[in-house]
Structures are given as structure tokens and as C-alpha cells.
Amino acid sequence: MNKLLIWDIDGTILDCKGCGRKALSHAFKELYGHENAFSDVDLTGKIDIEVIEEIVNKYGVQNFNNHEFTKEYGEILKRIMEITEGVKLIDGVENFLRKYSNEKYYYLSIATGNCKVGAKGKLTHCDVNHYFKTGAYGDEARNRKELVSVAIENAKRYYQVDFLKENIYYLGDTPKDIEAAKFNEVKSIALSTGFYSYDVLNEHEPDYLLTDLRDLKIVDRIFK
Ligand SMILES: [Mg+2]
Structure with a gap:
């Protein structure tokens, strides 16, 4: 069967090893200027869109563009994983x-x-x-x-x-x-x-x- x-x-x-969270924060800082935006948010079991919406609302970002954000996030994530030990x-x-x-x-x-x-x-x-x-x-x-x-x-x-x-x-x-x-x-x-x-x-x-x-x-x- x-x-x-x-x-x-x-x-x-x-x-x-927390690379996802770090990359989300870096991308958000890069595009919208807010530091460590994702450092305290509970990510377990949630989906990215729920979490990102929460943060966008929290900081009142008016010009948020999801396509631009995820593209930036993907590039930063790759770089962070390469330099982080223990990702496995x-x-x-x-x-x-x-x-x-x-x-x-x-x-x-x-x-x-x-x-x-x-x-x-x-x-x-x-x-x-x-x-x-x-x-x-x-x-x-x-x-x-x-x-x-x-x-x-x-x-x-x-x-x-x-x-x-x-x-x-x-x-x-x-x-x-x-x-x-x-x-x-x-x-x-x-x-x-x-x-x-x-x-x-x-x-x-x-x-x-x-x-x-x-x-x-x-x-x-x-x-x-
Ligand atoms: Mg899981």
C-alpha cells in the first residue's frame, strides 16, 4: 500500500542552531532598520508567515514586501549557516x-x-x-x-x-x-x-x- x-x-x-532566527533578524535590520526583531519571538511549530506578520505589525512596518524580505532572508541564511558550527x-x-x-x-x-x-x-x-x-x-x-x-x-x-x-x-x-x-x-x-x-x-x-x-x-x- x-x-x-x-x-x-x-x-x-x-x-x-538558531540560524533561521538570526537570518530573519538580519534581513529585517537590513531592509527595515530594526535590530534583533526576531530574537524573542516563539518560532516552534509556527509557520514563517505567521511570525513575520507578527513582527511587521509589532514594528508597524508600512512598506513591507514579502518577496523582497524572503529573498534577502534566503541569502543571509546561507551565509550564516556556512559560518555556524554544528548545523547538522x-x-x-x-x-x-x-x-x-x-x-x-x-x-x-x-x-x-x-x-x-x-x-x-x-x-x-x-x-x-x-x-x-x-x-x-x-x-x-x-x-x-x-x-x-x-x-x-x-x-x-x-x-x-x-x-x-x-x-x-x-x-x-x-x-x-x-x-x-x-x-x-x-x-x-x-x-x-x-x-x-x-x-x-x-x-x-x-x-x-x-x-x-x-x-x-x-x-x-x-x-x-
Ligand atoms: Mg519543527
């Missing part, structure tokens, strides 16, 4: 992607709060962008629930496969990822590899909860 595995990025695929894939992810990208009946996708340029920049930096030919990004939806719906539709169209809801999984590291999976009636695989602990994620009752993806035998059992 065809299975669609949709991935969150930050805290799930990779640890960006989360343990077990590489083996997982290598295995399931080669397995028949398994299809990969992305549903990330990152705007497309940010998502592609982060995945490319960690050398896993080639695994993700389709997905939904933080500039294509208003919130994460909608984002997962868009990712499913995009994947169906791209792969020409009509995935059944029971065979769609959303892998993420925050309660918002679990909620988005529930809202779309797909399975959630929560991973305590990001900001939230195993116990906190457990309170949100994901379908599956793992400390990480290092043991592929455990992962195999989920999909059987």
Missing part, C-alpha cells in the same frame, strides 16, 4: 531517508513552516534536498494545519498517487505538528529530537512517539 511520509524540518530533520542532520535521519527513498510504495514530502527559500537552503546545506521533490512551505498556507493539507494535495499531484489518509504520516517535533496531523486525519509520528520533551509530546497523544529515528527496526514496525 502506498505510504506518504511528510516531514517537518526544524528539530525533525535537522538542527539549524538529526541522528538517524540520513539512514531513514536513504532507506525509504529507495523502498517501493514509500513516498517522501515536506510540510514545513519555513518559507520555500529557507527550507531549500537548510535542506541543501545538510545535503538532503534531493530527497524532497514535493512539499508545502511556510509561504503557501496560513497555519500548519493548512500546510499539511497543501502538502498532501501537492504530493498526490506530483506522484500521481491517491494516498489514503490511513497511509499518510506526518513526522514532527512539536505539539503543533501533532495537532496538524489530527486535523487532517493522518497519523502523527512525534519525535523528541527538538525543543519539546518526550513527556510533553506524549500529553498531546500522537499516534507514535519516538526519541529519535536511529533504530530503523522500530520505525519499520510503525509502517507494518
Whole structure:
């Protein structure tokens, strides 16, 4: 049976060491002159557009241009990642992607709060962008629930496969990822590899909860 595995990025695929937040602040300073605008904002589980809107409103920026901002952000993000130590894939992810990208009946996708340029920049930096030919990004939806719906539709169209809801999984590291999976009636695989602990994620009752993806035998059992 065809299975669609949709991935969150930050805290799930990779640890960006705060480069995204830094790059958002730098780009905002560069274009609109406000320093450290994103340093205190809660980014976990949110999508870029929600966060950027919050900051634009907070500073009352009148001439905000999202296209210009994300372009600047993408370029700055690339430079910051190159000079930041420790930006890396989360343990077990590489083996997982290598295995399931080669397995028949398994299809990969992305549903990330990152705007497309940010998502592609982060995945490319960690050398896993080639695994993700389709997905939904933080500039294509208003919130994460909608984002997962868009990712499913995009994947169906791209792969020409009509995935059944029971065979769609959303892998993420925050309660918002679990909620988005529930809202779309797909399975959630929560991973305590990001900001939230195993116990906190457990309170949100994901379908599956793992400390990480290092043991592929455990992962195999989920999909059987
Ligand atoms: Mg995340």
C-alpha cells in the first residue's frame, strides 16, 4: 500500500542552531532598520508567515514586501549557516531517508513552516534536498494545519498517487505538528529530537512517539 511520509524540518530533520532566527533578524535590520526583531519571538511549530506578520505589525512596518524580505532572508541564511558550527542532520535521519527513498510504495514530502527559500537552503546545506521533490512551505498556507493539507494535495499531484489518509504520516517535533496531523486525519509520528520533551509530546497523544529515528527496526514496525 502506498505510504506518504511528510516531514517537518526544524528539530525533525535537522538542527539549524538558531540560524533561521538570526537570518530573519538580519534581513529585517537590513531592509527595515530594526535590530534583533526576531530574537524573542516563539518560532516552534509556527509557520514563517505567521511570525513575520507578527513582527511587521509589532514594528508597524508600512512598506513591507514579502518577496523582497524572503529573498534577502534566503541569502543571509546561507551565509550564516556556512559560518555556524554544528548545523547538522538529526541522528538517524540520513539512514531513514536513504532507506525509504529507495523502498517501493514509500513516498517522501515536506510540510514545513519555513518559507520555500529557507527550507531549500537548510535542506541543501545538510545535503538532503534531493530527497524532497514535493512539499508545502511556510509561504503557501496560513497555519500548519493548512500546510499539511497543501502538502498532501501537492504530493498526490506530483506522484500521481491517491494516498489514503490511513497511509499518510506526518513526522514532527512539536505539539503543533501533532495537532496538524489530527486535523487532517493522518497519523502523527512525534519525535523528541527538538525543543519539546518526550513527556510533553506524549500529553498531546500522537499516534507514535519516538526519541529519535536511529533504530530503523522500530520505525519499520510503525509502517507494518
Ligand atoms: Mg519543527
